[in-house]
Amino acid sequence: xxxxxxxxxxRTVFRSANGDIPAVDGVDLSVPRGKTLGIVGESGCxxxxxxxxxxxxxxxxxxxxxxxxLLDGQNLLDLSEAGMRQVRGGQVAMIFQEPMxxxxxxxxxxxxxxxxxxxxxxxxxxxxxRERGLAALDRVRIPAAARRFDxxxxxxxxxxxxxxxxxxxLACKPKLLIADEPTTxxxxxxxxxxxxxxxxxxxxxxxxxxxxxxxLGVVAEMADExxxxxxGRVAERGTASEIFASPQHPYTLGLLGSxxxxxxxxxxxxxxxxxxxxxxxxxxxCRFEPRCPFAIAACRNAPPPLEEVAPGHYAACIRAPVEHSxxxxx
Amino acid sequence: xxxxxxxxxxxxxxxxxxxxxxxxxAAVSLTLVVLVILAALLAPWLAPYDPFDTDLMAVMQPPDGxxxxxxxxxxxxxxxxxxxxxxxxxxxxxxxxxxGGVIGxxxxxxxxYYRRIDGLLMRLADIMLSFPAILFGLAIAAIFGPGVTAVVxxxxxxxxxxxxxxxxxxxxxxxxxxxxxxxxxxxxxxxxLIWRHLMPNCASPILVFATLRFGQVILLGSALSFxxxxxxxxIAELGAMAAQGRTxxxxxxxxxxxxxxxxxxxxLAFNVLGDALRDALxxxxxx
Numbered sequence: 001x002x003x004x005x006x007x008x009x010x011r012t013v014f015r016s017a018n019g020d021i022p023a024v025d026g027v028d029l030s031v032p033r034g035k036t037l038g039i040v041g042e043s044g045c046x047x048x049x050x051x052x053x054x055x056x057x058x059x060x061x062x063x064x065x066x067x068x069x070l071l072d073g074q075n076l077l078d079l080s081e082a083g084m085r086q087v088r089g090g091q092v093a094m095i096f097q098e099p100m101x102x103x104x105x106x107x108x109x110x111x112x113x114x115x116x117x118x119x120x121x122x123x124x125x126x127x128x129x130r131e132r133g134l135a136a137l138d139r140v141r142i143p144a145a146a147r148r149f150d151x152x153x154x155x156x157x158x159x160x161x162x163x164x165x166x167x168x169x170l171a172c173k174p175k176l177l178i179a180d181e182p183t184t185x186x187x188x189x190x191x192x193x194x195x196x197x198x199x200x201x202x203x204x205x206x207x208x209x210x211x212x213x214x215x216l217g218v219v220a221e222m223a224d225e226x227x228x229x230x231x232g233r234v235a236e237r238g239t240a241s242e243i244f245a246s247p248q249h250p251y252t253l254g255l256l257g258s259x260x261x262x263x264x265x266x267x268x269x270x271x272x273x274x275x276x277x278x279x280x281x282x283x284x285x286c287r288f289e290p291r292c293p294f295a296i297a298a299c300r301n302a303p304p305p306l307e308e309v310a311p312g313h314y315a316a317c318i319r320a321p322v323e324h325s326x327x328x329x330x
Numbered sequence: 331x332x333x334x335x336x337x338x339x340x341x342x343x344x345x346x347x348x349x350x351x352x353x354x355x356a357a358v359s360l361t362l363v364v365l366v367i368l369a370a371l372l373a374p375w376l377a378p379y380d381p382f383d384t385d386l387m388a389v390m391q392p393p394d395g396x397x398x399x400x401x402x403x404x405x406x407x408x409x410x411x412x413x414x415x416x417x418x419x420x421x422x423x424x425x426x427x428x429x430g431g432v433i434g435x436x437x438x439x440x441x442x443y444y445r446r447i448d449g450l451l452m453r454l455a456d457i458m459l460s461f462p463a464i465l466f467g468l469a470i471a472a473i474f475g476p477g478v479t480a481v482v483x484x485x486x487x488x489x490x491x492x493x494x495x496x497x498x499x500x501x502x503x504x505x506x507x508x509x510x511x512x513x514x515x516x517x518x519x520x521x522x523l524i525w526r527h528l529m530p531n532c533a534s535p536i537l538v539f540a541t542l543r544f545g546q547v548i549l550l551g552s553a554l555s556f557x558x559x560x561x562x563x564x565i566a567e568l569g570a571m572a573a574q575g576r577t578x579x580x581x582x583x584x585x586x587x588x589x590x591x592x593x594x595x596x597x598l599a600f601n602v603l604g605d606a607l608r609d610a611l612x613x614x615x616x617x
Contacts, residue, residue, distance in 0.1 A: 055515055057511065057514055057515060060445065085517045085518075085519060086517060087517070088514065088515055088516060088517035089515065089516035089517035089518075090517055093515070093516070094512075094515040096508055096511070096512055096515075098508050101507060101508040101509065102508040102509050102511075102512045103509055103512075104509040104513075104526075104527050104530075104531065105509075105531070106530040106531055107526070107530070115513075115516075115518070115522070115526060116516045116518075118522075119516055119517045119518045119519070119522070120517060165512070168512075168516065169516075
């Protein structure tokens, strides 16, 4: 079956006095139907800009400079603004990191859910929308939905607000849900509840999810496929089990090494030395090369292409597969 | 799989009116504003005499039992003229604030929302701001002839750039909020976004400014009338009444002083109310 969403050669740049600065630089990804793609990377690696590019909501002075975003074969970048509005919320919905500020403080949550439905259904009566809104609140397991319906955002806790956001996002039965760090701002116990909820809703509706996070634990729990991003590019991608079992890119190795684990004896956590290069001063070759313990002279020459290292598993590293380099380093 | 959800219910917050009335000065000014508006609205029923009826047997009478606030140079009842004058003054202020406010807010929102025309609109506002309102009133009066219309146009024009600036800066803050991005991600169109999300969240600073501006507009309107550009005789208007009485200032001061005090009280009440409203609507001060 062909994938639901295919991103090809996507490049998003921000205009500046010194020319265009890339935030997303030639990304190829695909999201299978009914599955979850986890996008991992540290702050500023372009994962949020990638999702905003798919929605065509890149803030000024940014813009999508090149590439294609195919949803069911339809290039979203070719759509008119009105056509794109139909896609937003209708076919592709999004939830954000900050449930505390993602709801309008002056309207009751029920009205906001109804508004989200109204954007794609101008015919339904208000009574109908209210019933559907109540059902949506029920579906995201908000207790006493009928009472909550007329409450204001400040009367709800963070977890509840994120549930409301999910209810709004799913109001029009989207095929794809983009969740941009949906649990980062929540308590750990609430995080688990929200992730459970997302998984159950996915089973129910068969939607695909793009889960953007910097939390590898969340990815391990949720994702079927994983893409690791670094400095605006995909460093490695493959199925979640592949990535976690045999990471091939040194950056992925570093990320995994920096997570504390209960099942392994390890004296100290590995840290990746240095910092992400600023987007206006990117290295000419591999962008991870300045921080890479496996770097060799050839790494500086040209950006390494994303190459298949195992069936369905791609890594952008000329030293991959890294098993032998790992032995050398150890 | 089911999950338990904890409920957290925030305590009910006191309403804006309740907070407003906590401050004695605010309570007094609100009462005054309400009384002034009521007095103006009910003038035909409250006034003991016709404001245009002259009693030549009782010219320039100081306040007494028959004429509570005395009579003016033509022997017209000052109390009745004050009530009807308040009407004209308040209507003049409300009309110019309404027209100027709507145009100004539209201009400010347009500048904030469509950044392409931001520079153009705001430079236009700067140009309008560089004209003193009184001077502009003189120009309008020269074109249309003196009268209430000229004052309303002049004050509306003087209000537009101020309103536009307030609306723009407020809208820019609101447009940066996450819920705007979330609404866009839901596929909401511009018109709905402005109506549902932008307007209600910009309302309180605009309301506060409008209240403060109302006081200023009344003062400016009275000043224009005092200069003879506004309400023409025999229409009763507070500024014009003060002007008519100034020739008799030494032997019948009440003819000028009473309307002047009226203007003073109304402007003061709106200013204090505006300040109090700003505090009451500030969520940070809300506990």
